[in-house]
Amino acid sequence: MKAKVLKYKFDGNTIVAPYMELEPYAENVFISLARKNEYGNESEDSFHIICKIGDVHFSCGQYSRRILDKEGHREEAATYCKNWIENTLKDVEDGKIIPLLSVHVFNALGLDSTPLVQAREEYAKKQEEKRLERKRKEELERKEKETRWQQLLDENKRKFLDGEKITAEMFLEITGRDGFDIHIRTKGTFNRHVTAIDRNGTVSFRKYKGRRTPDFTGCHKAVADYLAFLAGNEIRK
Template identity: 70%
Template sequence: MKAKVFKYKSDGNTVVASYMELEPYAKNVYLSLSRKNEDGNEDDDCFHVVCRIENVYFSSGQYSRRFLKGEDCREEAATYCRNWIADTLQSAERGAFVNLISVRVFEALGLDTTSLVQAREEYKRIQEQKRREQKEKEAEERRVQEEQHQWLLNEQKRKFLDGERITGEMFLEITGRDGFDIHIRTKGTFNRHVRGIDRNGTVSFRKIKGCRTPDFTGCHKAVSAYLAFITEKEGK
């Protein structure tokens, strides 16, 4: 048999009423093939489970043939359909999410949709509030992390200026934050080879057996130029 059935479009948000071929499954419940399994395994074919209330038909979801063969599935589907109106109203009353298809079915049945629409709006309001709170929480966490990171950079810069050794990676972060430009090849040397460096240009690095010692001339020049840069900057 064919009947016009309320269902969602592929976007999952738009309700449409389309004619579908139906086969009986349980009392007031029908199946309509939604998608055949690409490998030809019929147990994995997918079906709309369609409820009928009075003369209104609507899809309550999509399930595989394997699932629908399960014990007690037919009776559970019939019970779901039989209690659907009462259960939907109870869901709205306790503030649970009410989907759009439920509103459309109530309208088609001539039932009052006020409680359903209000429940949907309240649910959306609460979810939006939770999203805002989550965004604010994440923004605060990022602010704290950035504050802690800046404190770390300040501490490392202080140590460097006091003559202590810092990592090459940290030196690049500090100079980058201060707006001091380092040649890209020198940055590569810092990243690949420099384990530690101090304000005198003393470099510690890991010697790799069979490889020549890297040329740290650019690193030494970068340290000297950076010290001159911040001296000039702070003197202004």
């Protein structure tokens, strides 16, 4: 038999009512082929489950033939359809998400869908509030993380200016934050070879067997120029 069936379009948001070929499955329950298994395995063919209430048919999901043939599944489907209206109204009371399809089914049955629409609006409002709260928390965490990072840079800058060694990574981060430009080749030397450096230009570095000691002239110059840069900024203040 063929009947008009309320169902979601492929986009999952639009309700359509195409005519579908229905096969009896249980009391007031039908199935309709949704998709053949690409490997020809009929037990894995996918079917729409169609509930019939009054003269209204609507899809309640998709299952494989293997699932549909399981013992007790027909009785379960019949009970689901029989209690569908009652359970939908219970979901409204419990504040659960109400599918758009349910609103269309209520309208098609001539039932008052206002509680369902209101429940959807309330659920959407709560979800938006949760989204905004997550966004606020994420922003707060980002700011706290940034504050901790800036404090770490401040601490390492103080150590550097006090004559202690800091990592090359920290030196590059600090100079970058202060707006002091270091030549890209010198940055490469810092990243590849230097493990630590102090304000005197004393370098701790990685020594690779069979390779010559790198030239740290650019690193020494970067340190000296950075200190001069800071001194110049202090004078201008």
